[in-house]
Amino acid sequence: MEEEINKILIIDDDEDVLLAAKMLLKKHIKEVVIEKDPRKIPFLVNNDSFDVILLDMNFSQDTTSGKEGFYWLEQILEKEPEAVVILITAFGDVEMAVKALKAGATDFVLKPWQNEKLLATLSSASKLKKSRKEVSKLKQTSKTLQADSSKAFKDIIGESDAIKKVFKLIDKVASTDANVLILGENGTGKELIARAIHQKSLRKDMPFIGVDMGAITESLFESELFGHKKGSFTDAKEDRAGRFEVASGGTLFLDEIGNLSQPLQSKLLTAIQNRKVTRIGSNQEIPIDIRLVSATNMPVYEMVNENTFRQDLLYRINTVEIHLPPLRERMEDIEQLANHFVKMYAGKYRKSIDGVAPSTVGKLQKYPWPGNIRELQHAIERAIIMSDNSQLMPEDFFFLAQKPESNLSLEPDSYNLDDMEKITIQKVVNKYEGNISKAAKELGLTRASLYRRLEKHGL
Structure with a gap:
């Protein structure tokens, strides 16, 4: 027998059949x-777990119709919906x-029965x-992930007009299968927006799989996204499904898609167009069924004009676009966001801090927040750790006042051109409070070129 079976239950009112079956199967199970x-079936199924159940169709009370067999089959499946039941009958009735x-x-x-046939059937x-069992486990995992996703959706906080427009767009697009590009x-x-789209979609009970495209090296791109067969390259020690395959039925989120090189853009476009992937080391095409959501902070339209991003790929991924406003354009949400993070970190660090003082809100609203909500979150966490007040006060954010000014006064350690470029870019970006369009215009660069230099210098 190929498949190892741990435990089997055999129900038959013929003791000779039971003994013969046990003699044969105990060598393999x-x-x-x-x-x-059969009246003991409910007790047995309730109190134990069986890999396979062999059930006679006809008992002494009814030797030909099979009604008892059907009755007990129904009882078993009611108690254990995932039970695997094989029926035994002496009558070869096809119907x-x-x-x-x-x-x-x-x-x-x-x-x-023929012994080899019975063993093969059981295997x-x-x-x-x-x-x-594996499917059941995956479903449970998926439900857990969805619960986490629901919690994450609650973290999309705000009542400003700018964020309300985003919420309305999510509600419109979520129930469709349209590809979404988040800018x-x-x-x-x-x-968070990508997860909200998934959570509100018809695919919400299936996986949400995220991939940071900016963190995938060229050499690992195909293996990570399309999978590989064991032995297809040095470190391929087992078969592995790629992210496209794992996400099939659900949503695939490709973050930082603007960072892909031209060759990788081409491979990605082929997979999206054909809705099939081929694992490395295999010639078998695997069909995929995904809802694609992509995101980038790069100016993809300018990149298309500069031939650094494929226009046909952009058309594929942006059936609907969602533009997320920076925090400086939704300052009325600062107080609500800040209090949310206070509650989160006061609990984490066991501090008796119940909110942000009104004077502190005013200070936070004057700061440009170049790092957006993520920067606000880190600032609140730092203030919670350092504060001795019952509310966060303006002085708890002393580091915010220093940050832009100190950056503006930065001088290079040398006159190396790279150092000079970095300092110049930092000064101009700070001058315009993070407005990339204005900074790029003053520097004589396109937005795409400035983004690449920001990435290069880690700014």
Whole structure:
């Protein structure tokens, strides 16, 4: 027997059949449980777990119709919906067999059985049971992920007109399968928006799989996204499904998609167009069914004009666009966001701090927040750690007042051109409070060129 079975239950009112089955199967199965009284089935199924159940169709009260077998099959599946039940019958009635399969039986065997045939049937049934367990586990994992996603959605906080427009757009697009491109600066919450779209979609009970495209090296791109076969390259020690395959049925979120090189853009476009992937080391195409959500902080339209981002790929990923406003354009949300983070970190660090003072809100609203919500979150966490007040006061954010001014006065340690470029860019970006368009215009650069230099210098 190919598949190892740990425990099997056999129910038949013929003791000779039970003993013969036990003699054969105990050589191949760790534990064989036999029972001649079908009335004990509810107790057995409730109190134990069986890989396979062999159930006689006809008991002494009714030797030909199979009604008792169907009754007990129904009882088993009611107690254990994932049970794998093989029916035993001495009557090769095709209609009865078909009816049994429709009623939820996995297979059937005829008495007297051929030993090899019975063993093969049990092996296949055990594989099915294992698959059902794995599917059940995946569903539970998915539900847990969805619960986490729901919590994350609650973190999209705000009542400003700018963020309300985003909420309305999410509600409109979520129930469709349209590809969505989320545009916004770093720290604006693009992944939270992607999760909200998934959570409100028809695919919400299926996986949400995120991929940071900016963190994937060229050499690992195909393996990570499309999967590989064991032995297809040095470190391929086992078969592995790629992110496209794992996300099939659900949502695939490609973050930082603007960072992909031209060759990788081409490979991604092919997969999206064909809706099929091929694992490295295999020639078999695997169909995929995904809802694609992408995000970037890069100016992709300018990149298309500069031939650094494929226009046909952009058309594929942006059926609908969602523009996330930077925090400086929704300052009326500062107080609500700040109090949310206070509650989060006061609990984490066991501090008796119940909010942000009104004077502090005014100070926070005057700061440009180049790092957006992520920067605000880190600032609140730092203030919570350092504060001795019952509310966060303006002095708890002393570091904010120093930050822009200190950056503006930065001088290079040398006159190396790279150092000079970095300081110049930092000064101009700070001068315009993070407005990339204005900074790029003063520097004589396109927005795309300035973004690349910001990435280069880690700014």
